[in-house]
Amino acid sequence: MKRISRNVIFLFVLSVGLASCTKDQENPQLEDGKSTIIKDLPGDLGASMADGVDGKVKRPFEDFYFRLSDKAQIKDTVTYAKTLSWDLAFTGIYNSMIKVNSGADPLSPGYGGEGKGLILAIEKPYHEVTMAPTLAEMQSDNLSFVGWDKYPQPYYKGWYFYDLRTHISVPVKGRTFVFLTAEGKFAKLEVLNIYKGNPATVTDLHWPAPYFTFRYYVQEDGSRDLKTQ
Amino acid sequence: MKTQKIIPFLLLFVGSFLIQSCSKDDPGRPEEELPDLPPATVTKSGEYTVTELPGDLTVSMGGQDGTGDGGFKPVYYSLEDGRVVPEAYVKSDHWDIAFTGIYNSSIWANNGAAEYNPAKGGIGSGGAYLVVDPVIDAKYYDAVKHQPKQVPIDKSLLDEAYSNVQSVPVADPQLMTNGYLSLDYFLGSSNGYAFYDFYGAMFPGNKERGHIVYNLPRPIIIKTAKGNYAKLIIYSFYKGSPRSPTLADKAPYISFKYTILKDGSKDFTKITDN
Numbered sequence: 001m002k003r004i005s006r007n008v009i010f011l012f013v014l015s016v017g018l019a020s021c022t023k024d025q026e027n028p029q030l031e032d033g034k035s036t037i038i039k040d041l042p043g044d045l046g047a048s049m050a051d052g053v054d055g056k057v058k059r060p061f062e063d064f065y066f067r068l069s070d071k072a073q074i075k076d077t078v079t080y081a082k083t084l085s086w087d088l089a090f091t092g093i094y095n096s097m098i099k100v101n102s103g104a105d106p107l108s109p110g111y112g113g114e115g116k117g118l119i120l121a122i123e124k125p126y127h128e129v130t131m132a133p134t135l136a137e138m139q140s141d142n143l144s145f146v147g148w149d150k151y152p153q154p155y156y157k158g159w160y161f162y163d164l165r166t167h168i169s170v171p172v173k174g175r176t177f178v179f180l181t182a183e184g185k186f187a188k189l190e191v192l193n194i195y196k197g198n199p200a201t202v203t204d205l206h207w208p209a210p211y212f213t214f215r216y217y218v219q220e221d222g223s224r225d226l227k228t229q
Numbered sequence: 230m231k232t233q234k235i236i237p238f239l240l241l242f243v244g245s246f247l248i249q250s251c252s253k254d255d256p257g258r259p260e261e262e263l264p265d266l267p268p269a270t271v272t273k274s275g276e277y278t279v280t281e282l283p284g285d286l287t288v289s290m291g292g293q294d295g296t297g298d299g300g301f302k303p304v305y306y307s308l309e310d311g312r313v314v315p316e317a318y319v320k321s322d323h324w325d326i327a328f329t330g331i332y333n334s335s336i337w338a339n340n341g342a343a344e345y346n347p348a349k350g351g352i353g354s355g356g357a358y359l360v361v362d363p364v365i366d367a368k369y370y371d372a373v374k375h376q377p378k379q380v381p382i383d384k385s386l387l388d389e390a391y392s393n394v395q396s397v398p399v400a401d402p403q404l405m406t407n408g409y410l411s412l413d414y415f416l417g418s419s420n421g422y423a424f425y426d427f428y429g430a431m432f433p434g435n436k437e438r439g440h441i442v443y444n445l446p447r448p449i450i451i452k453t454a455k456g457n458y459a460k461l462i463i464y465s466f467y468k469g470s471p472r473s474p475t476l477a478d479k480a481p482y483i484s485f486k487y488t489i490l491k492d493g494s495k496d497f498t499k500i501t502d503n
Contacts, residue, residue: 051436058428059428060428092416092417093416097417106419107419145417147416147417148416148417151416151417152411152415152416152417152418152419153345153407153408153409154345154407154408155344155345155407155408156417
């Protein structure tokens with residue numbers, strides 16, 4: 001009897017363990033064999049919007065850059081701002097405003113440099129975005145950056161909403177960003193989460209953040225083909 | 230503006246725009262239901278002063294209970310007639326400037342053709358433009374940090390910037406219709422008409438001096454709903470227009486000065502008797 005019950009308990013624990021494993025991988029469509037997936041890239045964890053948050057200081061968030069080709073995170077923004085060494089800048093509050101590297105755009109940290117970045121939103125799931133808009137469309141619909149939806153103007157397309165009741169950032173589903181890398185290659189981006197562990201839902205305002213989970217695909221041949229499946 | 234709950238405040242700030250844009254979809258009321266307008270105080274071109282125009286004073290921004298939605302009611306004002314205009318007139322050409330969003334700090338002109346404008350579907354043909362004069366900016370503004378070099382900013386500098394605007398500096402297509410004038414470099418915005426000291430950078434360590442809005446010497450051009458032009462300078466969003474407000478000062482009470490040209494002219498140096 002004793003033996004059996006022990007086995008039962010063991011099996012129970014194991015099954016729970018397995019279940020949680022499958023839950024962690026509940027986004028099977030993330031892996032498509034072509035895209036790069038970045039999990040829990042930490043932003044500025046030392047800053048806070050409020051006084052009195054443990055281990056954090058109320059101050060502006062420090063920006064960082066990200067280079068797609070080798071997944072490099074660059075924190076020395078002063079040195080590299082006007083270089084082609086980065087493709088995406090994670091700026092502003094909770095590093096949540098993602099800018100492209102553009103030498104021509106005063107809103108880009110790369111302003112004055114050589115970057116060719118542009119970015120726009122497409123209301124389709126990531127895998128359905130198979131062709132980038134033309135360069136002319138990219139230029140005319142350029143958002144410069146993506147962050148809070150409908151901010152700073154109502155026509156801006158962001159990657160997240162805020163839930164007013166809970167003060168939680170909720171990623172916009174079914175929206176994909178097509179952008180140009182610093183060197184002008186077409187690419188697409190899906191930002192999945194700002195919370196650690198990429199939880200499907202967050203109910204705790206103090207869930208660790210900002211930890212970015214996102215995926216992207218760069219078309220290296222210079223064409224607009226963004227097929228990933 | 231309370232210090233304790235910064236995050237909710239911030240989120241409410243953005244949320245208020247969302248809520249507002251939802252309420253925009255309300256259909257306009259039929260003409261016969263329109264309430265009476267208050268008497269006009271302006272009938273001809275000239276310079277006028279508006280003191281402590283109250284914003285929505287009924288909304289608490291504490292948000293400690295987590296249920297506040299930050300839904301400040303817009304204030305619609307007619308520069309042509311010098312009066313507050315009820316919401317029911319939102320699609321009419323009876324208002325020229327609207328103060329919406331949190332603490333009524335988002336400034337719109339009346340343009341019925343613009344998709345996101347409060348007057349969407351209405352008949353107004355207005356627009357807005359922020360005048361940033363590099364000579365004036367050099368006197369008070371740190372363009373690297375995007376904040377004033379020091380505060381308070383002399384009222385005389387606001388008046389100087391206003392006086393320097395002698396004509397409408399841009400063509401109509403450059404006027405903003407589908408968006409609003411906002412706080413300066415805050416949450417992704419660019420040049421704004423006021424600096425919001427979110428982090429208390431002007432008075433480090435003094436919590437009574439954080440979260441203060443300082444109006445900048447940056448005048449605003451408003452093309453009115455009827456197609457005339459005005460220039461405007463906002464002095465303060467606080468009761469009593471203190472040059473260096475604290476959290477104890479009450480907001481939003483909007484004080485501003487403007488010149489309206491009721492004859493379609495763009496020349497602010499010549500006020501005709503119209």
